[in-house]
Amino acid sequence: MKFFIAFACLLAVALANEDAGVLRSEQEVNVDNFKFALKLDNSVDVEQQGALNGEEWVVKGAQAWVSPDGVPVSIQYLADANGYQVLSANPPLPTPPPIPDYIQRSLEYIAAHPSQQ
Numbered sequence: 001m002k003f004f005i006a007f008a009c010l011l012a013v014a015l016a017n018e019d020a021g022v023l024r025s026e027q028e029v030n031v032d033n034f035k036f037a038l039k040l041d042n043s044v045d046v047e048q049q050g051a052l053n054g055e056e057w058v059v060k061g062a063q064a065w066v067s068p069d070g071v072p073v074s075i076q077y078l079a080d081a082n083g084y085q086v087l088s089a090n091p092p093l094p095t096p097p098p099i100p101d102y103i104q105r106s107l108e109y110i111a112a113h114p115s116q117q
Contacts, residue, residue, distance in 0.1 A: 020044065043072075056081050 024039035032052040039045045048061035057080070064074040076087040086093060099107075 053080075 020040040020042040022038070023041055024037060026035065026037040028035045033050060035049045037047045043064070043066040045064045046061070047063075048059060050057050050059035052058075059079040060077070061079075062074065062076045064072070067073050072090065074088075074090045076089075078085045078087055
């Protein structure tokens with residue numbers, strides 16, 4: 001989870017160039033929750049908030065920017081015990097390719113023949 005938070009911050013910095021002016025910058029970090037927001041005048045808009053739920057972090061966030069070819073891009077996500085999940089994306093994320101037959105057969109074999117240890 002710490003890697004994901006650091007990645008999101010680095011993405012915001014990477015999208016921001018040296019000429020971008022900060023329109024909004026907010027950070028609040030507590031022991032069991034945090035909030036982060038950054039809006040730049042070059043269309044970058046990043047928000048993220050997280051809270052400790054028992055022993056597990058639950059992080060929600062959104063990122064938006066305009067690509068170099070002028071296409072608006074936005075992503076809303078959730079990261080928790082189930083991993084990183086994209087809730088919405090514009091443009092939509094591509095559909096992953098199907099699992100090849102030989103991999104599917106291997107997975108079925110492994111499930112049918114569990115380790116004896």
